[in-house]
Amino acid sequence: MTTVKELPTEDWFTSGHTACPGCGGAMTVRIAMKVLGPNTVVYMPASCLLIFSDMYPFNAFRVPSLQVLFETSAICASGIKRALKRLGKEDVTVVAFAGDGGTADIGMQALSGAAERNEDILYICYDNEAYMNTGIQRSGTTPFGAWTTTTPLGPGSEGHGKGEFKKDVPRIMMAHDVPYVATASLGFPADLLKKLEKAKAKRGFRYLHVLSPCPVGWRAESDRTVDLAKMAVETGIFTLMEYEDGVFRISREPRFTPVREYLQVQGRFKHLTDEQVATIERWVKEKWERDRALAKALGPKPLPVTA
């Protein structure tokens, strides 16, 4: 396994792109491309990534890339792969990099279809928990209580940030029983690298969900991206897991540091009442009960006893 220090200095997603300072999405793509290397074709939907990497006449990728539509990441990656197969280039990795809106919301139908057909593609969702490219609107993966421009604050009953909880896309993908589903966080690069390498090596449909903080949308300092990604895991808010060939594993047992520490460094949560914070704490507790139950039910099976 490649360690962080062993990562190639060469980049396939290069500097010069126009992402905001501290962009988690750009970091995720850069690290992923170091692992995936030159024999790769990239699909990206309309997204921050497209705008900051492929605005004509500039291009930050040193591999071929395609953009068709917002909701077509999984299907277009599949179409590319099928064509490459016909051309005898099956060794080429086809990866789709999509944000949470393009994945959890508008792209879900194509994602589910491609997973059900076990298309031979790697789908990486860089989750920054809102529609950041269009200016911080709530998405299915925006967490409970978060301020966004479509969940603004105000005196009304709707004026307390997002009223719903984060959609658990990895669990939806698990239900498709694809060869590989995993979550990762920019705060734990060794774990991220391990999962990228596994995902690259496997055949069939692979889904990687990477928590990729957006300092602009999260209303946080741009040098806190990695800290935030770390805190999300250590507070238990974001579970690092792996579902590999039908076996579910929790990748890291968090320290369960106070949720409040994670919330208070982000402007999007600064309005939260004690009651809302308690709701989030309860949600974390229940999520972990469920995650542990899953690990118990779907964890590695003991070797069969031989006579």
Add this chain to the structure above:
Amino acid sequence: MIEAKAISGERRMVTGDYAAAWGAMVSRPQVIAAYPITPQTMIIEHLSEFLAAKKLDAELMRVESEHSALSAVIAAEATGVRTYTATSSQGLALMHEPLFVAPPMHLPVVMSVVNRTVAAPLGIWVEHNDTMPQRDTGWMQVYVEDAQEALDMVLQAYRVAEHREVELPMMVCMDAFLVSHTIESVDLVGQESADAFLPAYKPVHAYLDPERPLVLGAASPPEYIQEVRWETDLRMRKAAEILEDVDREFGRAFGRSYGGALETYRLEDAEVGLVTLGTVTSVARDVVDLLRDQGEKVGLLKLRYFRPFPAERLRDATEQLHALGVYDRAVSFGVGGPTYIETRNALYDSHKIPIHGFLAGLGGRDVTGDDVSLMFKRTTQAATRGKRAGGVTWIGTRGVNP
């Protein structure tokens, strides 16, 4: 239409859907993606059967929606292989978004579209209100009259679409049930003659290849997009020439051709003409014969291509007419049928004759010989006015006197 000479293919009684699927098979697409919708369903069923029988060698993607079907073949075509898909009605409406992507990216996707009513009300019978509203997406559109033409035009579509000066996608439009499910005698073109007419695909457009990294579908600021539009317009205009060559070449290879963008019938000395498109043409030919027997100087124009719209050929063919009727199976509400609108636009600069629109057969209602006779009668009456005039008449509408 010229009747088929004996060629290497096998003549069998098949549906229009079968013929379209056969045309797709012998065109050797590498990637096919489709989603079932009545009355297109049999096309993908037959392709699946061809695949199971090892007659077809392709990646067949049975996807979860038409939106994905077209997106999949766009991505595959962008990777440098020949592709095929088929749909109808709501399916085409769902494809509206990806339709726009193929033309500027020079992706010559070919798609059979079985023309069907778009809800509401929900109907599965023929109407052209699925394809005609897609005219501004940059796709070429050809309308066929029977099963043989549905097959032949798939082969021709690839030749036109893949021409290096065109590189635009094409829809081969066929009327629901009247073509798709009607069993007719069809010359099932053999693989060898298909290969001779349509060689193996070598993309000349840019395609995704790790050996030569490039971006397809990049975002663009206003500094660049207008040139893309202009260049797509140029290729559509060029296609108007290429499609004529391809049809002539097809005629030489297979012994039958279709007149390119426009086929005329007994029009040479006609004073009153009628433009039809799709299966109504068959009825209209009989009506022309009938009226000719009665001494009426009438003739027919079977409009085949709606995009590119053959404005010049239409002008030349109608020069001697005193009046022209235009039949439509779709309506732009408050204005008239799309073919009527296009025809008037094409002839405005050169013709001062009355051009009258007719709407009939909407929702799949039969268009009878009497209906077509009435269209000729009304157009003949318009001819006596002798000056530029328009108007739209609804034929065969309950409670409406035409």
